[in-house]
Amino acid sequence: MNEIAQALPATRNPTWLWAHRQWALSALIFVLFIGLWEGGVRLFDVPSLVLPPPSAVLKSLAASLSSGQLTRHIWATGLEVIGGFALGGGFGFLLGCLIGRFPILEQTIYPYVVAFQTVPKVALAPLIVIWFGFGLSSKIVTAATICFFPVIANTLVGLRVTPADQVEMMAAFTASRSQIFWKARLPHALPYIFAGLDIGVVLSVIGAIVGEFVGAQAGLGYMILQRQFTMDIAGVFAILVILSIFGMALHALMRWLQRKVVFWIHEDDDRIVGA
Amino acid sequence: MLIEIAGLTKSYATREGLNVEALAPLSFTVREGEFLTIVGPSGCGKSTLLKIIAGTLRRSAGSVRLQGRAIDGPSRDIGMVFQSPVLLPWRTIEENVLLPIEIQRQDVRNHRARAADLFRLVGIEGFERKYPKELSGGMQQRVGIIRALIHDPAVLLLDEPFGALDAMTREHMNLELLRIWKDAGKTIILVTHSIPEAIFLADRVIVMSARPGRIAEVIEVDLTRPRRLDMINSDPFGDYVRRVRGHFGSHGGLDA
Numbered sequence: 363m364n365e366i367a368q369a370l371p372a373t374r375n376p377t378w379l380w381a382h383r384q385w386a387l388s389a390l391i392f393v394l395f396i397g398l399w400e401g402g403v404r405l406f407d408v409p410s411l412v413l414p415p416p417s418a419v420l421k422s423l424a425a426s427l428s429s430g431q432l433t434r435h436i437w438a439t440g441l442e443v444i445g446g447f448a449l450g451g452g453f454g455f456l457l458g459c460l461i462g463r464f465p466i467l468e469q470t471i472y473p474y475v476v477a478f479q480t481v482p483k484v485a486l487a488p489l490i491v492i493w494f495g496f497g498l499s500s501k502i503v504t505a506a507t508i509c510f511f512p513v514i515a516n517t518l519v520g521l522r523v524t525p526a527d528q529v530e531m532m533a534a535f536t537a538s539r540s541q542i543f544w545k546a547r548l549p550h551a552l553p554y555i556f557a558g559l560d561i562g563v564v565l566s567v568i569g570a571i572v573g574e575f576v577g578a579q580a581g582l583g584y585m586i587l588q589r590q591f592t593m594d595i596a597g598v599f600a601i602l603v604i605l606s607i608f609g610m611a612l613h614a615l616m617r618w619l620q621r622k623v624v625f626w627i628h629e630d631d632d633r634i635v636g637a
Numbered sequence: 638m639l640i641e642i643a644g645l646t647k648s649y650a651t652r653e654g655l656n657v658e659a660l661a662p663l664s665f666t667v668r669e670g671e672f673l674t675i676v677g678p679s680g681c682g683k684s685t686l687l688k689i690i691a692g693t694l695r696r697s698a699g700s701v702r703l704q705g706r707a708i709d710g711p712s713r714d715i716g717m718v719f720q721s722p723v724l725l726p727w728r729t730i731e732e733n734v735l736l737p738i739e740i741q742r743q744d745v746r747n748h749r750a751r752a753a754d755l756f757r758l759v760g761i762e763g764f765e766r767k768y769p770k771e772l773s774g775g776m777q778q779r780v781g782i783i784r785a786l787i788h789d790p791a792v793l794l795l796d797e798p799f800g801a802l803d804a805m806t807r808e809h810m811n812l813e814l815l816r817i818w819k820d821a822g823k824t825i826i827l828v829t830h831s832i833p834e835a836i837f838l839a840d841r842v843i844v845m846s847a848r849p850g851r852i853a854e855v856i857e858v859d860l861t862r863p864r865r866l867d868m869i870n871s872d873p874f875g876d877y878v879r880r881v882r883g884h885f886g887s888h889g890g891l892d893a
Contacts, residue, residue, distance in 0.1 A: 440727060527723045534693050534717040535737040535788075536710075545736070549727045624881040 387611040395497035414596035424599035436604065438580040442498055442570035443563075444611070446505020450569075451562045453508040455555060458517025463543050463550075468518075475514060483508045483569070487576045496577050505569030506575075516558025520551025546634055563612045567605065639791065640667035640690070657692065658849040659685050659810065662699060666842060667826060672818055675828045675843045676835035678885060682850025683828045687796050691717050704791065713741060716823075717784030718795040722777040722813075724769035730780055730798035731765035731845050734750070737788045748787060755783035758817060775806040782814070786821060793818075795827040802827055808866055811837060815864060833869055835875045836860075845885050853884045 379386055396416045402408070403415040410418060426432045457475070461467040463571045487504050494500035500522050524547045574583030589597040621628065647660040660682045667673050675683045690692035690701055692711040705716070716737075724733045738748045738783040756762040759779040761772075769777055778798060785793055795814075799807045811834060818825055829835050831857060835842045839858050846853040858877060860868055868874050 400643065527719060527721060531719060531723040531735075532716070532740070534691050534711050534715070535740050536713055537740045541740055545739070546725065549725070582823055624727075626770070 381402040402403070411593055411595055412575050414599060418596040418598040419603065422594070423603055426597065426600055432582070432585065432601075432604070435580055435582050435585045438498065438578075438584075439501075439567075439570055439574070439582040439605075440608070442501035442505055442573065442581065445498070445502040445565050446569055447509055447563050447566040447612075448501060450506030450508065450510035450566060451513045451559055453506070454513030454558070454562070455517055458514040458555075459548070460548070461514075462518055462521030463540070472518070475511075479511045479567075484572050487572050491577045496579055500576075501570045501578065501581065502575035504573035505566035508569035508572075511565040512561040512565065513555070513558040514553045515517070516561075517551060519555025521547050523554070524550050542600065553620070556616065556624060560613060560616045560620070563616055564609050567609050567612070571605070638666040639669040639671075639704060640826075641700075641702045642690075643702075644688065645686075645701060646697045646876045647682065647694075647833060650881070652774055653726070653823050660697075661849040661851040663850075664699075665855065667824060668840075669771045670822060670824055672815075672838055672840045673827070674801065674841075675826065675845060675880060676830065676832055677845030677850070677853075679751075679830065681845040681847040683830075683845050684796055685850065686845075687826065687828050688796055691715055691794050693717075696829040697844060710733050710856070713788060714759045716784045716788065716790040716793045718778075718781050718793065718798045718819060720797045720800050722774075724777055724782035724784075726739070726769050729766050729768060730761075730772070733769065733780060734784045734787055735783060739834050741788060743852065746873070750789055750797040752783070755786055756819060772785065775810060777801055777865045778802065778810065779813070782817065786817075786823070791824060793821075793823045793825045795825065797830065812864075812866065814838065815862075831846070832878050833874075836874060837864055837869060838880065840883065842877075846884055854880075856880060 400415045400417060403410075403413055414422075418442075442539050457471075461472055469510070483504070486507060491500045494503050519544075522580035528546045528550065529542055532546050538544070549581050570581065571586075574581040575587065578584040582605055586601050589595075589601070641682045643658060643664045645663045646658065648656050648658045651657055663686065675686065677683045685694060690708065692708050692715070697860060702710060725729075725736070728736070731749075734752050734755065735745050737749060738745050752765075753762070756765060759782060761776055764772060764776070769780070772780065778801075781798070782793075782795075785795075793833055798814075799810050802810060814827075816823075827835075827838060836856075836858055842856045842858060843850065843857065844853045856877065860873060860877075
């Protein structure tokens with residue numbers, strides 16, 4: 363490998379920038395987008411009630427954060443998202459394991475789970491607020507109902523695709539069904555389960571915000587409505603920025619956790635896929 | 638007799654409802670400490686036969702007895718080696734080897750010393766903490782072999798264990814397997830589609846032919862032990878190869 367690399371003409375200089383080109387390109391796209399937005403708004407004199415320039419959004423964001431005005435709401439939404447994800451994801455995982463472990467449940471319970479999934483969860487939010495009140499719990503339940511399904515569906519798929527030779531090997535060594543489940547099927551399903559959790563954690567942000575839209579006394583969704591009433595559009599954008607940072611952080615956390623848990627699967631960085 | 642197989646058959650029902658006979662009635666016995674190989678073309682049912690002995694596949698009729706007891710399911714007296722090593726990628730090599738001990742709910746700690754002996758036996762000591770994908774194919778198959786030995790079974794069943802390895806590694810693994818057989822004192826049944834491999838390893842070769850799978854001939858291999866690779870070029874060895882190949886005609890269907 364080394365000899366080949368040295369034999370090639372040194373046209374591609376492996377500089378730091380080249381090594382990190384995807385980051386550089388990504389940053390460039392961001393700067394271009396923000397620049398066009400700012401420039402466009404100024405050039406065409408777009409009223410800030412319709413579309414505020416990024417600079418105004420940034421100013422509003424800094425003001426909201428430094429005044430501590432948003433702290434309470436960030437905490438509220440954060441608790442709703444994490445609570446909803448823990449509840450919905452945990453329940454989806456456990457029920458998925460039960461259904462995967464006992465095939466009879468797949469015919470008896472899972473059809474109802476699928477039927478429940480066909481109801482738009484967003485449409486349930488008003489009912490959930492009636493049942494659970496205007497506090498944290500109704501948002502947690504809304505978030506949980508939305509993030510539940512991808513987790514249970516992925517858990518089931520993961521448990522279903524255990525390689526036949528692994529099951530046969532376990533059986534040949536006198537393993538019981540439950541041993542095959544714990545020692546082969548469940549570990550093999552983990553990458554799928556994490557894919558479901560990754561989708562679920564982002565969906566639970568949506569669930570929490572929808573819950574707050576329907577009726578709340580705190581939270582970032584509640585603040586979006588407040589600022590909309592006062593036509594503080596830059597302020598609404600500032601909250602959107604916080605929400606997207608929030609979602610990306612949760613997504614990154616799940617990816618990190620996945621790499622720690624599912625350590626035996628990682629991309630092969632040394633492979634050459636094309637010239 | 639360690640293993641007695643009498644009137645064993647296996648048939649499958651096809652989607653059209655036809656009954657396809659995979660194994661015609663088979664009867665043979667295996668002596669304690671014997672190295673028996675089963676050779677035949679693809680589709681002759683040799684792997685099916687091995688799976689029935691391993692207890693992972695139901696037979697249609699007949700009986701399989703191990704040490705006088707009927708085999709109706711997987712048994713602790715059997716250690717199975719598969720064509721692909723089937724190691725669990727999330728377990729270290731040592732954890733993979735100790736899997737049968739865990740499954741049988743024996744004390745894993747008490748078997749670490751035995752595992753260490755087996756690692757030495759197949760020459761992969763020092764790799765206990767590695768994960769399967771860090772090992773070459775030949776090394777993975779050695780792990781598969783000592784996993785089948787860890788619970789000290791009476792019989793070792795190998796289903797084309799070296800089929801996926803290159804020719805040179807394969808010869809080396811054959812010698813290794815003979816050494817393990819001698820040291821561990823197990824009875825071995827090995828299924829292969831390679832005629833020279835079947836002869837080189839065996840005390841007795843069962844030659845199977847296809848559709849339905851049946852025993853064409855049982856050949857006692859009278860070559861001196863320990864076997865050496867240069868025996869493959871000897872006249873007696875060539876005679877055995879011709880004798881086995883005689884059952885399959887000139888169209889072959891088997892490794893030369």
